[in-house]
Amino acid sequence: MHELAITQSLIKIALAKAEEAGALRIKKINLQIGRLTGYVPEAVEMNFRMMTPGTRAEGAELDIQWVPVRCRCRECGTEYRSEELDLTCPQCGVLSGQIIDGREMFIDSMEIDN
Amino acid sequence: MTEIKILKNILDENRHRADDNRQVFNKHGILALNFIASPGAGKTTLLEKTIFGLKDRLNFAVIEGDITGDYDARRLAALGIPVVQINTEGGCHLDAGMVHRAYQDFRLDKVDILAVENVGNLVCPAEFDLGEAFKVVVLSVPEGDDKPAKYPLIFSEAGAVIFSKIDLLKAVNFGLDKARADVRRINREAPIFELSAATGQGMGEWLEWLSGKVESMKGDEAG
Ligand SMILES: Nc1nc2c(ncn2[C@@H]2O[C@H](COP(=O)(O)OP(=O)(O)OP(=O)(O)O)[C@@H](O)[C@H]2O)c(=O)[nH]1
Ligand SMILES: [Mg+2]
Numbered sequence: 001m002h003e004l005a006i007t008q009s010l011i012k013i014a015l016a017k018a019e020e021a022g023a024l025r026i027k028k029i030n031l032q033i034g035r036l037t038g039y040v041p042e043a044v045e046m047n048f049r050m051m052t053p054g055t056r057a058e059g060a061e062l063d064i065q066w067v068p069v070r071c072r073c074r075e076c077g078t079e080y081r082s083e084e085l086d087l088t089c090p091q092c093g094v095l096s097g098q099i100i101d102g103r104e105m106f107i108d109s110m111e112i113d114n
Numbered sequence: 115m116t117e118i119k120i121l122k123n124i125l126d127e128n129r130h131r132a133d134d135n136r137q138v139f140n141k142h143g144i145l146a147l148n149f150i151a152s153p154g155a156g157k158t159t160l161l162e163k164t165i166f167g168l169k170d171r172l173n174f175a176v177i178e179g180d181i182t183g184d185y186d187a188r189r190l191a192a193l194g195i196p197v198v199q200i201n202t203e204g205g206c207h208l209d210a211g212m213v214h215r216a217y218q219d220f221r222l223d224k225v226d227i228l229a230v231e232n233v234g235n236l237v238c239p240a241e242f243d244l245g246e247a248f249k250v251v252v253l254s255v256p257e258g259d260d261k262p263a264k265y266p267l268i269f270s271e272a273g274a275v276i277f278s279k280i281d282l283l284k285a286v287n288f289g290l291d292k293a294r295a296d297v298r299r300i301n302r303e304a305p306i307f308e309l310s311a312a313t314g315q316g317m318g319e320w321l322e323w324l325s326g327k328v329e330s331m332k333g334d335e336a337g
């Protein structure tokens with residue numbers, strides 16, 4: 001269900017930016033979504049189709065670029081990918097990682113017709 | 115066709131509201147806690163026992179988040195504390211705006227701890243900051259010792275982790291060491307409490323720690 005909240009904000013931001021830019025139509029919205037988020041593409045897509053008819057976002061494509069989970073070690077500064085979230089630094093072997101990527105839910109850019 | 119850069123976080127609006135809430139809580143010296151767990155993990159029972167154990171010393175207020183109904187709010191109101199029920203009507207989490215509306219009903223100067231019981235769910239509430247000082251993630255042992263590994267995000271965000279219903283440990287074969295180690299792998303700092311709200315086992319340690327948190331917050335303010 002929280003796809004509903006996410007889709008609502010996404011549409012709100014996209015429409016505001018489209019208006020600012022004087023766009024007639026939004027063709028494509030490029031998203032950056034972290035692997036750690038609970039973002040479910042199918043659900044957002046479905047909500048988006050339901051909520052955009054009659055707006056400048058009607059028919060827009062949602063393109064997702066998935067951002068992998070990355071950590072940085074607080075001890076030695078090593079940055080590493082963490083498939084299953086694990087803060088253990090591969091270099092030091094201690095629990096020293098801080099999550100630096102993987103939580104994003106960004107609108108990166110939009111393609112518009114004007 | 116033109117491409118325009120947006121670079122905007124989809125959850126920005128919630129984040130700003132959460133920051134506003136946090137400022138209000140700080141201003142009034144309120145420790146706000148966001149209780150997160152699966153349905154039936156024992157959040158309300160833990161809150162009842164926590165409030166019962168500390169209400170001579172500290173003033174509580176509670177915001178109850180449920181999809182529908184006011185069962186939990188009535189249980190807590192029976193303790194004679196201010197309670198506001200939020201119904202999300204299907205929504206899987208509370209957001210900062212809902213919490214903002216809810217606390218308008220409290221006399222904030224009279225509150226030391228604002229406990230928010232989030233909707234039962236280990237996934238969605240991780241994404242929505244409410245303005246709390248920290249999240250308390252409750253895992254009841256019947257749910258299984260693999261949950262920290264399966265829902266790492268929420269456990270990584272916790273300010274405190276509680277393994278609840280510890281009286282059922284033997285019956286359900288929950289590996290305490292495994293669960294503890296998995297929490298540690300993803301969260302270096304959060305204290306882990308093992309307790310039973312039903313028998314009272316382990317409650318003392320949790321209550322001491324919590325009241326210590328209130329004191330150190332009030333101390334920071336004074337200093
Ligand atoms: N054995 C045992 N049972 C418990 C304990 N704490 C809660 N329960 C039982 O677990 C069930 C659910 O407890 P609640 O406190 O309502 O759980 P909750 O997480 O608030 O549930 P929802 O708000 O519906 O998600 C009830 O039947 C409680 O009596 C405990 O420490 N030990
Ligand atoms: Mg409850």
Ligand SMILES: [Zn+2]
Pocket residue numbers: 073074075076077078089090091092093096
């Ligand atoms: Zn390291």
